Amino acid sequence: MNKPKLSHPVFLCGMMGSGKSTIGEKLADKIGVAFADLDSVIEKSEGMSIPEIFEQKQEKGFRAIERNQLIKLAGEIEGILALGGGSLQNQQIVDHLKIYGWLIFIDTSRADIFERLSDPTGRPMLETADELTERINSLFDERMQYYEQAHFSVQTENKSVDEITTEIVKKLTIYEGRDYH
Numbered sequence: 001m002n003k004p005k006l007s008h009p010v011f012l013c014g015m016m017g018s019g020k021s022t023i024g025e026k027l028a029d030k031i032g033v034a035f036a037d038l039d040s041v042i043e044k045s046e047g048m049s050i051p052e053i054f055e056q057k058q059e060k061g062f063r064a065i066e067r068n069q070l071i072k073l074a075g076e077i078e079g080i081l082a083l084g085g086g087s088l089q090n091q092q093i094v095d096h097l098k099i100y101g102w103l104i105f106i107d108t109s110r111a112d113i114f115e116r117l118s119d120p121t122g123r124p125m126l127e128t129a130d131e132l133t134e135r136i137n138s139l140f141d142e143r144m145q146y147y148e149q150a151h152f153s154v155q156t157e158n159k160s161v162d163e164i165t166t167e168i169v170k171k172l173t174i175y176e177g178r179d180y181h
């Protein structure tokens, strides 16, 4: 029997280290659709790693590339797209993604994020921070207004990747059965 496909793409948002890439890959596998990771797409298109892009073009340059790739992909992708932690840069991007697909917030507690990001190597947004906890807290504070606008969120506290994925599949089934678009 054919696995049911999605009628709209799925965009996973949330903080660095919340599990977007890990969950996205598993979710795509479970549903039987394609998976893409925005950070990987950017690295491939630029021929550089994310830290190299930050070094050469600073955050401003990276965000411009990220915006352009995201807007392009949003209209093309047919499966699951894991966003970067800072991809919801402004209200226009949130509105755009919510028109094209389902925006899901991977809601991981600050305590879990602090633990997972205690080594900031390879994460340019954190590498230069004097006080890591303060830096992560301020990113949370800035970004929550956008994450909270997702169609739905999934809390990850004390849940395995498999449990989270199953929860998303269940919620998606309900959302896809209704005409929210």
Ligand SMILES: Nc1ncnc2c1ncn2[C@@H]1O[C@H](COP(=O)(O)OP(=O)(O)OP(=O)(O)O)[C@@H](O)[C@H]1O
Pocket (backbone or CB within 6 Å): 014, 015, 016, 017, 018, 019, 020, 021, 022, 023, 039, 082, 083, 084, 085, 116, 156, 159, 160, 161, 164
């Ligand atoms: N539910 C979970 N329980 C325990 N560990 C998890 C869970 N989900 C993800 N992780 C771990 O947390 C780390 C970060 O996950 P991942 O790279 O998928 O996050 P991300 O949201 O894609 O981060 P970034 O925005 O930096 O790309 C990985 O080591 C992953 O194995």
Ligand SMILES: O=C(O)C1=C[C@@H](O)[C@@H](O)[C@H](O)C1
Pocket (backbone or CB within 6 Å): 015, 016, 039, 050, 083, 084, 085, 086, 087, 122, 123, 124, 125
């Ligand atoms: O939270 C962020 O600002 C970032 C998260 C990563 O996914 C990458 O997109 C990059 O390191 C920036």
Ligand SMILES: [Mg+2]
Pocket (backbone or CB within 6 Å): 020, 021, 022, 037, 039, 082, 083, 084
């Ligand atoms: Mg990721």
